[in-house]
Amino acid sequence: MAETTAGAALLRVRDLDVTYPGPVPAVRGVSFDVAPGEILGLVGESGSGKSSVCTALTGLLPAGAHRRARAIEFEGADLAALRERDLRRVRGRRLAFVPQQPMTSLAPTTPVVRQLRWYLGDRLDDVEVRETLTGIGLGSVLDRPRDLPGGFSGGQLQRVVIAIAALAHEPALLLADEPTTTLDPTVQAQVLRLLLTLRDKLGLALVYVSHDLAVVSTICDRVGVMYGGRLVETAPVRELFAAPRHPYTRALLAAMPATTPADRPLRAIEGTAEGANLLPGCPFAPRCPQVLPVCRERMPEPTAHGAGTVRCHLASERVGA
Numbered sequence: 651m652a653e654t655t656a657g658a659a660l661l662r663v664r665d666l667d668v669t670y671p672g673p674v675p676a677v678r679g680v681s682f683d684v685a686p687g688e689i690l691g692l693v694g695e696s697g698s699g700k701s702s703v704c705t706a707l708t709g710l711l712p713a714g715a716h717r718r719a720r721a722i723e724f725e726g727a728d729l730a731a732l733r734e735r736d737l738r739r740v741r742g743r744r745l746a747f748v749p750q751q752p753m754t755s756l757a758p759t760t761p762v763v764r765q766l767r768w769y770l771g772d773r774l775d776d777v778e779v780r781e782t783l784t785g786i787g788l789g790s791v792l793d794r795p796r797d798l799p800g801g802f803s804g805g806q807l808q809r810v811v812i813a814i815a816a817l818a819h820e821p822a823l824l825l826a827d828e829p830t831t832t833l834d835p836t837v838q839a840q841v842l843r844l845l846l847t848l849r850d851k852l853g854l855a856l857v858y859v860s861h862d863l864a865v866v867s868t869i870c871d872r873v874g875v876m877y878g879g880r881l882v883e884t885a886p887v888r889e890l891f892a893a894p895r896h897p898y899t900r901a902l903l904a905a906m907p908a909t910t911p912a913d914r915p916l917r918a919i920e921g922t923a924e925g926a927n928l929l930p931g932c933p934f935a936p937r938c939p940q941v942l943p944v945c946r947e948r949m950p951e952p953t954a955h956g957a958g959t960v961r962c963h964l965a966s967e968r969v970g971a
């Protein structure tokens with residue numbers, strides 16, 4: 651069913667499941683597309699499965715975890731059957747990954763400039779490194795040739811890690827897992843600007859994982875909303891904000907400060923997502939204000955709405971009516 655973008659997809663994921671040891675599935679039946687140059691935001695509360703989708707696509711799942719999918723097509727090749735090791739080989743080149751914590755991907759006792767040259771040196775000479783980094787607002791890092799990672803701020807390091815991921819090879823897709831979570835809003839804005847610059851200059855596509863709808867609204871073309879391991883809605887960003895279809899998306903938007911008038915208190919979503927991943931029906935059913943008996947029994951198939959899709963029995967009923 652159509653979790654699709656217009657035109658040929660760069661990445662096409664169908665029915666992705668991820669499990670860790672234990673009875674609770676982390677990701678269930680997730681399908682989506684990413685078009686070349688598109689920025690897809692993946693949002694949802696903590697534990698909804700966003701990071702697991704990324705790690706499953708990059709071959710970075712921990713030992714004991716399993717990925718299964720009907721298809722994971724990337725640039726026309728099916729990665730679904732690849733072993734983790736082979737998936738990691740693809741990741742290094744055409745599919746880049748930026749983790750949440752920048753410090754973990756830089757060697758702490760080697761100057762940042764030397765690490766930049768080491769990663770970028772295969773493709774760019776010194777003049778090109780300076781030109782390229784200056785072009786994306788990072789030229790000043792090169793003026794501190796002896797400084798170790800500990801001498802830079804979290805925001806600077808995060809931008810260095812993003813630059814390495816985007817420039818060391820020639821990725822067509824960058825997966826960024828909450829790259830701004832630990833940063834204050836001003837620095838967060840610099841990182842977001844860098845991602846947009848890279849998209850515009852290199853034509854990169856981006857999967858941007860966040861629990862923050864406000865951030866997603868500023869940079870993404872399309873948004874996928876996850877709850878309880880399921881992708882419950884996808885839509886172009888404007889459509890999602892103007893006419894959210896899934897009751898969980900509506901609750902998420904209602905809880906967002908920017909959409910709540912100053913004189914009205916924020917509406918928290920009642921209940922918790924505890925146990926949602928094990929439910930046979932819609933994972934949001936226990937918290938949904940519009941729940942129907944069928945919602946507790948089976949997960950609806952995706953239904954097309956405008957340029958998006960929603961997995962909600964209410965939406966299926968409206969379409970069927």
Ligand SMILES: Nc1ncnc2c1ncn2[C@@H]1O[C@H](COP(=O)(O)OP(=O)(O)OP(=O)(O)O)[C@@H](O)[C@H]1O
Pocket residue numbers: 670671674675676694695696697698699700701702703712861
């Ligand atoms: N290494 C792991 N071992 C066991 N379970 C895990 C592991 N990583 C994630 N999980 C479980 O998988 C589910 C999905 O977690 P995941 O981190 O993918 O969600 P998320 O939406 O990215 O959350 P967050 O925003 O907190 O990063 C959760 O129930 C989580 O506890």
